[in-house]
Amino acid sequence: MELPGGPVDDEGRAVNEPLLAALTGAAVGGCAECVQRLLEEVAAEPACVARLVEVARLTAIHTNRGELPGYMTEDDDPSGPAAPEFKRLVRAVTAAEAVTVVCEQMTGAERHAAASTAVEMLVGQLRVANSIGFDDSETLAELCCAVAAMLVEWWFSSAAMARREFTEAWKQHAFGHREAGLPDDGTNALALLLGALLHHQARQDQVVGEDLRPLVFTRVLPALESPERAGVVLAGFVAPPHTDTVSVPIKRYARANPEFLAELCRYLRSALTVHVKDCPHGLRESDHACTLAHRGPALGQDAGPQVAAPTPEEGMRVALPWIGFREDEPAEDAPSGHDAGHVWQINVDRIVLERWDADAAHWNEAISEDSSVSEPNYRHEVGLEPLCCPSCDSHGPFLAEGAWDDPLTLHCRCGVTTMSPLDARPDDLGRRLLKRLILCEADPSYAGRRLLAPLAGFRERAQKARESNWYRGPDDEDVAVAETIDLDRGDLVAALTDALQPRLPKRHEGRALTLLLLQILEALSAPAVHDSPDGRRLAQAVRDLLTDLKEESDRWAPARAPVVDRLRTWQAEGGPQLWQDAWARTLEMAECSFARYRVGDGLIADGCAGVTLAQYLLAREADCGVDQITADDVRSLTLPGDKQKADQDPSPVMLRCAERLKALGHDLNADDDPVARLWQHLATDRPTGTFGDQRAPALTLGLDTLLGERSFYRVRL
Known part of the structure; x- marks a missing residue:
């Protein structure tokens, strides 16, 4: 009687299948003498004992609806005839241990006992299956x-x-x-x-x-x-x-x-x-005993947020959505003039919240890791959107209910109550949101007052950034927003509306400044906020911030210019024909490599200017055209002699270049010589961009950016 499993076990050891077939056949046929003789042979082969136990266990699982009887696994279970050695091996199979190895560690007598029990169990289970069949229902x-x-x-x-x-x-x-x-x-x-x-x-x-x-x-x-x-x-x-x-x-x-x-x-x-x-049955229970019956509807395919009625009197409940949402801690304590346990009932048209979108973050990560994307189309991960009822998707109006420090209870006109959990932490979204609604109900101007601190924080961070070496002006998107807001209009709300084009109640994504201005617009749109002292302070703070941002933008306007435009400006200053030829060759290279680049920190533009200067200098000295000058020739101009020493101190390079330009007849202090004016620019020290306050001449920094050994660009002439 052949057993399943194949000629080798999981560890690759050979299994004597004919021997096991003979043993099983003898047991089914009732030949006790044959069984005893064959058991001696099986006990001598650990792989055979392991296979016999595995098949007996598998058969027992099928005849016992997916379970193993206690007498096959538990040493203290006296209800069956199983030998302890057999139980040990069954437990080993269940735990996914190497059963053959366990058998090898047993004595011959122990393997004999295990095999004897296994064949007895197997034959008994087969007879049961033959009489009543297997139960194929789900276990x-x-x-x-x-x-x-x-x-x-x-x-x-x-x-x-x-x-x-x-x-x-x-x-x-x-x-x-x-x-x-x-x-x-x-x-x-x-x-x-x-x-x-x-x-x-x-x-x-x-x-x-x-x-x-x-x-x-x-x-x-x-x-x-x-x-x-x-x-x-x-x-x-x-x-x-x-x-x-x-x-x-x-x-x-x-x-x-x-x-x-x-x-x-x-x-x-x-x-x-x-x-x-998220279980609506336990929203007002601490240590909720959540059952699978509670979660069943939510686990079904295409099922929306689960709505439940714990009791007929309590009505339908749904959990407050919270993943990705952000609500700051209230800026003030509970309003005075009310009892500590006072239950507020507040009518709100809509509740706008900030939410981080995980799908957008995943998209951005995929884009950043895709080397085939030359112009990454990144999405904004954070946006503003109104809270909607998880049951009917309505954006309001709602009736908010609760006392200070309570979890949020939000009634929708569809008859469903949105709740945050009773045992949630103090920084829970629902608790913070209810506090904001209470403070706005007690004093409507709080809606504007609470935004003064974030606005001041944004401006403080911007000022701090300007002190850093890496700073190269305000963000382009922030500048674009500021430029579209007409501060000469007397009505700031109208100016913000025209510039921002708010998409609410749909989701409106953007950078931190855009989202902050949207929240300010939302607050100032209420007359009770707009006409209050806090509303006027907020409006003036917005004007001050945007004015400062525009002035800073104007100061850094040259850094936002395209690199190619900056090079053409230098070329337009004139100069000898060889100088113009050098500029033409540099521009051809720049239009190919840096067409979409902006000046930014100036390293690329300075590098291109340095390439022009080097071509001119080397071509004049060699009495040849600039097309004969190679990138290696330019590179050697800034790395003479000891390379390591030149890296540590660029002054010898600058001194040598200055002497060679003077030898060509250039007065490096002249204002009417385009070559001298460019030299004066390239001889100016710039931040190196490394830690500390290290500086180096723009010429060496720029050429190292374009042609250095660690250059990302490694341009060719």
Whole structure:
């Protein structure tokens, strides 16, 4: 009677299949003498004993609806005839250990006892299957693994950054340890561990049948707090046999790498915490006992946010969306004149919030890593958008309710109440948002007053940036926004509206300045804010900021000019024909390499000017055309003698170049000589861009940028 498994085991050891077939056939036929003789031979071959135990275990799983009877695994279970040696090997198979190696460590008598029990169990299970057949219905283990996979997938779909973080961590294990045979998709590992813990909890809670809805899945959190405890459960979990290609390598790798197991536990703790936080049944319960019945609707495909009614009296509830949203801590304490427990009821037309978009961040990362994209189309990751009811997608109006320090309760006209959790931390989005609404209700001018600090902070950061060596003027997008705002208009609200073209209630993305001005526009649009002293202070602060930004933009306007335009300006100053030929050759190179570049820190423009000067100088000295001068010739001009010494102190290079220009008849202090004027510019010290306050002549810095050994450009003439 041939057994499944093939001629070799997982470790590559040969398995005597004819011997096992003869033993099984003798056992089925009832030849006790033959069985005893063949058992002696099987016991002498560890790989055969291991295969016999594996097949007996697999048959028992199929005849017991995915479970292993206690008498096959537990040493203190007296209900069956299993030998301790057999139980030890069954546990080894379940834990994905190298069973043949375990058999080799046994004595011949121990292997004989294990094989005797295995063949007895196998024949008994086969007779049961022959009389009543196998039950092909879904097992508890399969149900638990399926539910675990849905719990994990829901978490990943609602938290894109969590998926990215886990995927990167998984790749380090899967590709860094290819010999482990881990699957490419790490979601299977999370689902396997969570499925094992859910299965363990279901058996403890005596959940029977196919209905897992009453299972309180949060009871597995203590096990996730202890990776050692979770590892024990995982090792003893009888995973569905069809998942062996995934479960076996994961179990083995988790046993050998405690850090890996701890990572899985950490991610699963985060996943379950998010599920509990988003459960509408527990929004007003501390330590909510969340069941799978609560999460069922949310886990279904194409299901929106789950709406639930814990009791008929409480009405329908839905969790407040919070992933990606940001709300600053209120700038003031609770309004005076009200009791500490005063419950506010506030009507609001809409609530505008700042939200970070994980999809845009993922797009930007993909663009930045794609070397084929020459002009990256980056998206703004942060934007303003009105809070919408998760049930009906309405942007308002809402009725906000709650006391200071309470979680938010937001009533929509669709009949659904949006709530933040009762046991959320003080910095929870719902608590902070309710405080903002309370402060605005008590004093409408707070809507403008709260923006004074962010506005001052933005200006302070801008001023601090101007003191840095790397600063090359305000951001182009900020300048574009400032330039479109007509500060001569008396109505700042109208000026901001025309310039910003707000897209609310649709999402409006932008840089920090754009979003700040949008919030200011939203606040000043209310007459109670616009006409208040705080509103006037805010409007004046905006005017001061934009005026300063425009002045700073004008100061740095040359840095925003295209490099090619800057070079043409120098060329237009005139000079001898050889000088003009050098400029023409440099411009041809610049139009090819730097057509879309701006002057910025000036290094590229100075490098191009240095190339022009070098071509002219070398061509004059050699009495040849500039087309005979190569990039190596230009490079040698700035690196004579000891290269290391020249790198440390560029003054000898500058002195030598000055002497050679004078020898050609140029007065380097003259104002009417284009060559001398360019030399004066290139001899000026510029910041090197390194740490500290180091400076060097523009000539050597520019040429090193274009032609140096570590140059990113390495242009050719």
